[in-house]
Amino acid sequence: SSAPLGKQLVIADDFGVYTGQLQMEFVFQEDPAEHDGRALRGSPRAKPVPSVHFEQAPPCAALEGQALKDISVICSHGLCRVLVLHAQGRRLVLCPLEDEQLDRGNAGGTETGAAPITTAMGPDQNMTWVISEDWLYSDHARRKERVESVAVSNDCNGGGFSPVEVGCVVVGTTSGRLVQLRGHMRNQTQLVPERAVNQWSEAVEHGTLYVFPNGLVVALRKGNPASIHAFDANAGSAIGQWRLPTGTDWSMLSGDGGESFYALGQVNDTEIQLYKFPVPPELWALRDQAARQAGHFN
Numbered sequence: 001s002s003a004p005l006g007k008q009l010v011i012a013d014d015f016g017v018y019t020g021q022l023q024m025e026f027v028f029q030e031d032p033a034e035h036d037g038r039a040l041r042g043s044p045r046a047k048p049v050p051s052v053h054f055e056q057a058p059p060c061a062a063l064e065g066q067a068l069k070d071i072s073v074i075c076s077h078g079l080c081r082v083l084v085l086h087a088q089g090r091r092l093v094l095c096p097l098e099d100e101q102l103d104r105g106n107a108g109g110t111e112t113g114a115a116p117i118t119t120a121m122g123p124d125q126n127m128t129w130v131i132s133e134d135w136l137y138s139d140h141a142r143r144k145e146r147v148e149s150v151a152v153s154n155d156c157n158g159g160g161f162s163p164v165e166v167g168c169v170v171v172g173t174t175s176g177r178l179v180q181l182r183g184h185m186r187n188q189t190q191l192v193p194e195r196a197v198n199q200w201s202e203a204v205e206h207g208t209l210y211v212f213p214n215g216l217v218v219a220l221r222k223g224n225p226a227s228i229h230a231f232d233a234n235a236g237s238a239i240g241q242w243r244l245p246t247g248t249d250w251s252m253l254s255g256d257g258g259e260s261f262y263a264l265g266q267v268n269d270t271e272i273q274l275y276k277f278p279v280p281p282e283l284w285a286l287r288d289q290a291a292r293q294a295g296h297f298n
Contacts, residue, residue: 001073001082001151001210001254009052009254009262009274010082010097012071017082018054019097025051052274057082060095062126070206072152073097074161081161085171085206089147092129092169092191094161129163132184132192137175145175151209151217153233166194167233170217172204178219180233195236198229207252207264216283220253220263228253228261230283240283248273255279 001010010019025048069085074094084093137145149172156168163169164183169191172178178198184190197217208220215233220226221241226248229241244250248265255261261277 001071001207007256008073008080008097009054010057010071010073010080011054011252012068012084014067017057017060017068017071017084017095017097019057019082020052020054022052024048057095057097058099060084060093060126062093062128063095069147070149070209072150072209072211074152074154076161083150083152085147085150089171090131090133092131092150092163094127128189130190131171131181132190135179135193136173143174145173145177147171148174149204149206149209151211153211153213153215155213155215162188163191164188167211167215170197170209170211170233172209172219174203176200176202176204178204178209178217178231180236197231197233197236198238210253210255210261212255212279218253218255218261220250222250226250240280242280248275 007022008019009022010017012018063084063086066086067088069089071085072083073080074083075081080097082095082097084095085091086093131147136147151170152163153168153170156162156165162183163181166182167180169181170178171181176199177196178200179196180194181191182194184192198219200221202222204219205222208222210218211233212218217231217233219229219231221229225246226244227241228244230239231237232239244263248267249269250263250265252264253261254263259279261279263275263277264272265275266272
């Protein structure tokens with residue numbers, strides 16, 4: 001996952017969360033010269049390439065002894081935290097990405113001196129929400145359905161993070177459903193389904209969902225070829241899809257504030273690379289058209 005501005009990237013394995021800052025590093029690459037149509041050996045030149053080095057995030061008490069399923073980043077006033085899906089897809093918990101006790105002691109208006117994120121229910125450092133299970137398939141014709149992936153909208157972070165509004169949290173399931181959640185009317189620590197946005201024949205795997213600003217949900221559909229699918233969260237409808245380049249085993253999808261996608265892929269079964277793609281300009285026009293048809297704005 002990534003922060004809204006796309007500079008802070010966050011990944012997770014079964015037991016830990018890791019964070020790093022995207023930056024440009026210079027590497028020396030040989031620049032061949034052309035002579036009579038033949039490539040000649042040239043002198044090496046330093047070229048900038050994007051790079052990120054990951055470090056383990058601070059411990060989160062609510063995750064002690066738990067296996068992680070998926071993550072999504074939420075930011076406010078320059079400070080980011082991570083929303084973690086765990087307990088076999090039954091719980092969400094908000095955890096720190098930095099040592100917030102140290103950050104509060106720093107002066108200035110930089111990211112390290114930013115105010116900590118609060119929740120609508122108070123300043124609990126590890127606020128937890130329970131995802132209801134009654135809506136998940138459990139009949140004998142299907143395998144037991146579980147929540148497998150999650151993405152959260154930073155639009156829901158005004159004055160304190162709260163996932164109770166429709167569209168703040170989107171989850172994918174092992175049965176291929178993409179579902180918007182909202183807070184329970186009487187219990188703000190419980191999340192219940194509001195609407196199904198999409199249905200695939202295969203699971204919506206962890207790391208494949210991202211929510212852009214203004215209700216745009218994108219999902220990575222693996223396969224050959226792999227593709228990115230976009231949905232209008234307000235209208236609950238599909239608005240477009242784009243194929244990814246072939247030759248890469250695409251595994252994860254994220255984005256920044258609205259200009260780019262980040263995709264993690266494996267090449268030749270050995271090399272893992274991070275790619276950055278511009279968001280197709282027509283995507284925003286399609287989203288606006290879908291919103292107008294649904295009557296969300298004129």
